[in-house]
Amino acid sequence: MSSQPPITPRGYARLHEQLQRLREVERPQNVRDIEEARAHGDLKENAEYHAAKERQSHIIGLMQQLETQIATAQIIDPKSLSGNRVVFGATVTLVDLDLEDSPPVRYQIVGDLESDLASGLISLNSPLARGLMGKELGAEVVITTPKGARNYLIDKIEFI
Numbered sequence: 335m336s337s338q339p340p341i342t343p344r345g346y347a348r349l350h351e352q353l354q355r356l357r358e359v360e361r362p363q364n365v366r367d368i369e370e371a372r373a374h375g376d377l378k379e380n381a382e383y384h385a386a387k388e389r390q391s392h393i394i395g396l397m398q399q400l401e402t403q404i405a406t407a408q409i410i411d412p413k414s415l416s417g418n419r420v421v422f423g424a425t426v427t428l429v430d431l432d433l434e435d436s437p438p439v440r441y442q443i444v445g446d447l448e449s450d451l452a453s454g455l456i457s458l459n460s461p462l463a464r465g466l467m468g469k470e471l472g473a474e475v476v477i478t479t480p481k482g483a484r485n486y487l488i489d490k491i492e493f494i
Contacts (some may be wrong), residue, residue: 338408340422341457345448346409353400356393364390384454403447412442415493418471426466427490431474438489443467 341349371383371458374440412423425442441456443466443490449457465477467489473488 340445341407420466425492428486431485
C-alpha cells in the first residue's frame with residue numbers, strides 16, 4: 335500500500351463516521367461493560383471482565399488504524415476530474431461483449447479503504463480496475479478473471 339492511499343471524499347467521511355462511532359458509542363459502552371464486570375468480584379475467573387477487556391483492545395486497535403488511515407489518506411474528488419480515460423475516481427459503465435443481452439454494469443474505481451463490490455465500488459488494485467486504468471471511452475478490454483478472460487466495452491466514463 336502506498337504511503338498516501340487515495341480515497342474519495344465519501345470514503346473519507348465514512349472513515350470519520352466509523353471513528354466517531356467507536357469514540358462516542360462503542361468505547362463508552364465498553365468502559366461501562368468493564369465497570370459492571372469488575373463489580374461482579376474476582377477478576378481472575380471473571381469471563382465477562384476478560385471479554386470486555388479483549389473488546390477494549392480491539393476497539394483501541396480499530397481507532398488507531400482509522401486514525402492512521404485518515405491521517406495518511408490522499409483525498410481525490412472525482413468531481414474535479416474529467417476526460418475520456420479511466421482514472422481513479424471514475425465511474426465506468428461496461429458492456430460484457432461475451433454475453434449477449436447482458437445489462438451494462440457500472441463500477442466506480444476507488445481506493446482499497448473504501449472498496450465494496452456489492453455497492454459497485456472496486457479497488458484500483460483489483461484485476462478489473464487495473465485492466466481498465468488508462469483505457470479510453472469506447473475501448474474494448476480483455477480482463478482476466480478467476481473464471482477466465484472476459485471482453486468488455488467501455489461504454490461510459492463519468493466523474494460524479
